[in-house]
Amino acid sequence: MKLFIESAETKKYIYIFVLIIFAFLFSVSVRFTWAYWATNTIDGSFLKWNNEFMVTTNDSYFWAEGARDLIFCDRDNASMGEYYQQNCHQENDLSPVEESLPKITHFLYDILPFSFETVIFYLPAFAASLLVIPFILIGGRLNMPLAGFIAALIASIGTSYYSRTVLGYYDTDMFNLLFPMFIVWLLSLALTTDEKKYLLLIGFTIAIYKWCYPQAYALEFAFFGIIAIYTIYMLIIESRQNKKLSISEILFLKQNVSNYYLLSIMLIGMMEAPFAIKIAGIIILYLITFRQKSENIALYVFVVAIVAFLILGGLNPIISRLDAFIFQRDGTVADGMLHFFSVGQTIVEAQIVNPIDIPLRASGGVLIFAISIIGYCWLCIRRPVMLLMLPFLGLGLLSFWGGLRFVMYIVPVTAFGMGFFIFRITEIIAAYIKDRKIALIASLVFVSAMTTYSLYPLVKTAWEYKTRSVFERDEVSLIEEFGKNASREDYVLTWWDYGYPIRYYADVKTLVDGGKHDGNVNFPVSFALSHDEKSSANMARLDVEYTEKRAEFVKNNQSGAIPNNNIAWMMQEYGFVNSNDFILSLKTDIKLPEKTRDIYFYLPYRMLDIYPTIMRFSHLDLMNGADKSPFFFIARNFEDTGATLILNRDQGTNGLYIDKLQGMLVTQAPDRKNLPLKRFVIASYDESGKFQKSLQNMHYNGLYSLVYLRSYNTFLVLNEDMYNSIYFKLFFLEEYDPNIFEMVSGNPYAKFYKLKM
Numbered sequence: 001m002k003l004f005i006e007s008a009e010t011k012k013y014i015y016i017f018v019l020i021i022f023a024f025l026f027s028v029s030v031r032f033t034w035a036y037w038a039t040n041t042i043d044g045s046f047l048k049w050n051n052e053f054m055v056t057t058n059d060s061y062f063w064a065e066g067a068r069d070l071i072f073c074d075r076d077n078a079s080m081g082e083y084y085q086q087n088c089h090q091e092n093d094l095s096p097v098e099e100s101l102p103k104i105t106h107f108l109y110d111i112l113p114f115s116f117e118t119v120i121f122y123l124p125a126f127a128a129s130l131l132v133i134p135f136i137l138i139g140g141r142l143n144m145p146l147a148g149f150i151a152a153l154i155a156s157i158g159t160s161y162y163s164r165t166v167l168g169y170y171d172t173d174m175f176n177l178l179f180p181m182f183i184v185w186l187l188s189l190a191l192t193t194d195e196k197k198y199l200l201l202i203g204f205t206i207a208i209y210k211w212c213y214p215q216a217y218a219l220e221f222a223f224f225g226i227i228a229i230y231t232i233y234m235l236i237i238e239s240r241q242n243k244k245l246s247i248s249e250i251l252f253l254k255q256n257v258s259n260y261y262l263l264s265i266m267l268i269g270m271m272e273a274p275f276a277i278k279i280a281g282i283i284i285l286y287l288i289t290f291r292q293k294s295e296n297i298a299l300y301v302f303v304v305a306i307v308a309f310l311i312l313g314g315l316n317p318i319i320s321r322l323d324a325f326i327f328q329r330d331g332t333v334a335d336g337m338l339h340f341f342s343v344g345q346t347i348v349e350a351q352i353v354n355p356i357d358i359p360l361r362a363s364g365g366v367l368i369f370a371i372s373i374i375g376y377c378w379l380c381i382r383r384p385v386m387l388l389m390l391p392f393l394g395l396g397l398l399s400f401w402g403g404l405r406f407v408m409y410i411v412p413v414t415a416f417g418m419g420f421f422i423f424r425i426t427e428i429i430a431a432y433i434k435d436r437k438i439a440l441i442a443s444l445v446f447v448s449a450m451t452t453y454s455l456y457p458l459v460k461t462a463w464e465y466k467t468r469s470v471f472e473r474d475e476v477s478l479i480e481e482f483g484k485n486a487s488r489e490d491y492v493l494t495w496w497d498y499g500y501p502i503r504y505y506a507d508v509k510t511l512v513d514g515g516k517h518d519g520n521v522n523f524p525v526s527f528a529l530s531h532d533e534k535s536s537a538n539m540a541r542l543d544v545e546y547t548e549k550r551a552e553f554v555k556n557n558q559s560g561a562i563p564n565n566n567i568a569w570m571m572q573e574y575g576f577v578n579s580n581d582f583i584l585s586l587k588t589d590i591k592l593p594e595k596t597r598d599i600y601f602y603l604p605y606r607m608l609d610i611y612p613t614i615m616r617f618s619h620l621d622l623m624n625g626a627d628k629s630p631f632f633f634i635a636r637n638f639e640d641t642g643a644t645l646i647l648n649r650d651q652g653t654n655g656l657y658i659d660k661l662q663g664m665l666v667t668q669a670p671d672r673k674n675l676p677l678k679r680f681v682i683a684s685y686d687e688s689g690k691f692q693k694s695l696q697n698m699h700y701n702g703l704y705s706l707v708y709l710r711s712y713n714t715f716l717v718l719n720e721d722m723y724n725s726i727y728f729k730l731f732f733l734e735e736y737d738p739n740i741f742e743m744v745s746g747n748p749y750a751k752f753y754k755l756k757m
Contacts, residue, residue, distance in 0.1 A: 016136055016140045016145055019148075019152075020133055020136050020152075023156065024133075027125075027128070027153075031166060031462070034465075037466055038053060046472045046474075047472065049117070049476050051115075054121075054470065055120060055168045055169070056167070056169055056468065056469055057168070057470065058498075061503070062513065063105070063120075063171065064120050064170060065095050065503050067109070068116065071109055071116065090488050090509075091551075093488075093503070094509075100172070100212045101170075101171075121170065122167060123170060123174070124165045124171070125165070128174045130178055133182075134178070134182045134184065135149075135412075135419075138181070138184060138185045138188065146422075147379075147419040147423035150419035150422055151416040151418065151419030153455060154363075154414075154419065154455065155412055158363070158458060159364060159458060159462075162458070175212040175213045180209065183209070183220075187223065188386075199285075202269075204282060206223075206266055207275060207278045207279060210269065210270065219395055220266070220270050222395060223388070226390060228263060234256060238255075238256070254295070260301065261289050263305070264285060265286070267308075268285060270314065271312050272312045337568070338520070338565070339622055339623070339624060340518070340520045340565075340622070341519045341625075342519055355400070357404070358396075361407045362410040362414050363414045363454075369414060371417070372417035372418040373414065373417055374417070375417035375418055375419070376393075378417075378421065378424060379416060382424075393410060396409040396410030418450075421450075422446070422451065422454075425450075429446060471501055471505075478750055479502060479602075479750075480505045483507050487508075488508060490508050490597050490599065491509045491599050492506065493599055493600065493601050494607075495525065495529065496516070497514075498604065499511075499516075502602060520567065522617040522618075524539050526614050526616075527618035528601075530725045531586075532724050532725065535587050536726045537757050538757075539586055541595070541599065541757055542593065544599055545592075545593035545596060547566065550562065578623065579621075579623055580623065583622075598754060601741075601754075602751075604749060604750035605712065605748065607727065608714075611632065612629070615630070615632070616629055630718075631719040632716070632717070633647065634715075636714050638715055643659070643661055645715070658706060663680075664677065665677055675702075676698070676702040677699060678699060679698055680696045680706045680707075681693065681695050681696075681733065682708045683708070683710065683732050684709070684710035684711045685748050704718060704719055705717070705718050705723045707733075716728075716732075741753045741754065
């Protein structure tokens with residue numbers, strides 16, 4: 001009998017292992033369709049650098065910079081060259097060399113026979129596909145491995161999850177659902193068994209999750225909350241069932257003691273403390289549970305853990321995240337006496353979503369989503385332990401306020417809901433059909449049909465999701481060549497979308513990037529990109545030097561002695577109270593700080609489409625937040641009728657057009673206006689790549705300029721402020737004061753200018 005049981009257990013483990021392998025390969029294969037498309041469907045060579053596809057999201061370059069610096073700093077890795085071994089990482093360069101993903105990548109690079117570019121490009125597909133493991137393990141734990149298997153297939157390519165773990169999406173999002181699902185699996189074991197080893201594993205998993213994914217706090221805290229609620233519920237139930245016991249006796253019943261230790265070890269894993277200290281704390285607490293009469297101190301240990309958690313600032317991360325994604329949604333954010341534009345208004349994934357988008361991105365369809373939610377509710381009734389997944393649902397509902405980034409958390413809930421629904425209906429079919437052969441056939445048909453129905457829209461979306469690399473080959477060539485001639489201490493001033501890639505390919509410093517882009521740091525960069533040469537140059541020099549000065553203050557623990565943003569600090573030291581007076585002074589020859597390094601402007605063509613957003617950060621009154629954006633219009637959908645040039649053809653008679661004979665800009669609705677054009681400019685590149693320009697003056701009192709970018713087949717309508725701004729003057733017209741700027745390099749994709757002040 002014993003041999004039979006062991007054989008059955010072995011078969012079960014083999015069965016689960018086979019399901020995991022199949023689901024893993026399925027997930028990886030779907031993600032590899034991107035590489036197939038780029039290799040066989042189009043000429044993907046323009047998406048490659050160093051013989052490998054480039055990453056597909058800006059944030060990837062942040063982690064890649066840290067991993068690259070760690071590899072360069074590895075003196076055992078002689079292949080990287082002596083220069084990099086001696087100059088691997090400069091002070092205040094914002095490289096994430098202490099973060100988890102660069103360290104993991106460094107380790108993988110050392111043990112795998114692949115190039116660095118190959119490792120970072122393909123890692124998301126394999127790491128994200130590990131998600132299938134906890135799903136199938138949970139299914140096995142609930143004695144329904146089929147439900148876990150189907151859920152694993154669905155969740156692994158759920159649209160919201162897939163879009164953030166596609167090939168080239170080298171980011172910590174690949175861990176965002178993996179570790180929480182392992183936590184669910186371990187919690188289900190800890191709550192239903194007496195084995196203390198699960199306390200240790202839960203503590204380790206929570207600590208590792210927070211190490212791998214710094215934003216893990218909200219979900220971890222939600223798990224803690226649901227276990228706390230369960231503990232209180234058990235106390236109430238036990239007090240009713242054991243009325244003869246005193247309160248102190250009920251508090252120290254075996255199940256409650258186990259819950260106290262579970263909550264305590266979760267708190268240690270979530271603490272804002274160094275990783276090594278948390279691991280040590282988890283091990284010590286685990287050993288305490290084996291002491292004789294350890295149940296007598298369990299509640300006191302829990303209280304101590306709470307106090308330590310709060311003292312170490314345990315609530316700070318979740319408060320700051322809620323503030324960033326939910327509460328800071330107005331147009332401006334006050335920073336002292338100054339008002340800055342809120343960056344939350346400009347990030348697509350943080351925008352409030354249409355409710356219909358949630359079921360589409362979570363499950364692939366409204367009906368599938370509805371069935372999945374019904375299935376999850378049914379699952380919780382049959383297996384109450386699966387209420388542990390409620391934190392996913394709760395966090396996912398934040399998408400109504402926090403934007404698309406939160407939809408991902410609904411994927412595990414709907415996946416398990418659909419998996420259980422299919423599994424339970426299959427059981428019902430098998431129970432009602434007497435003939436076993438017919439029942440088996442009917443069950444297989446139903447499982448196959450429903451699984452295909454659930455997976456088809458997800459696979460279809462994955463195939464159609466053909467995101468491009470962040471930069472293309474010609475852009476990277478320009479940036480990397482620039483980096484060879486620039487000092488690693490120099491700054492490149494550009495918008496934050498390009499901060500990480502610039503640092504990665506040129507190994508220089510930037511003022512803003514994908515993680516450093518609050519309104520107060522965006523203001524001076526936006527200002528320098530969208531004002532006249534003199535003002536822009538002065539602001540660029542000021543912001544760079546004050547940024548370096550601030551780093552010194554922070555290093556010496558003196559940041560409390562200076563204002564919390566550079567603009568306020570500049571105003572204080574230059575003696576201005578009103579920000580408008582300070583802005584006006586930038587047009588003059590003000591005394592600038594001593595130059596400590598060179599500054600370069602990176603101006604890419606791709607910035608044109610987001611330029612209206614860039615302007616909003618600096619074209620406002622800092623004293624009250626009032627919008628002062630200048631006029632700027634991009635026309636690609638135009639039509640030349642001979643006498644007129646219709647600039648927005650899709651709006652028909654309500655659109656904007658140019659009266660070519662009169663040289664007038666004509667507005668149609670709501671009030672017709674004839675506005676004189678000051679000039680008409682044509683800018684283009686010839687076949688050899690040489691820049692050409694022609695200018696025709698029109699009305700001396702004109703308010704607007706019409707610029708035709710022939711090489712891009714685009715018209716621009718600009719008022720004088722925009723026409724004289726750095727971006728248009730230097731990139732599109734190549735007009736600049738040689739005493740202020742010097743063109744370093746450029747092509748039709750982007751241009752570098754050196755600030756000579």
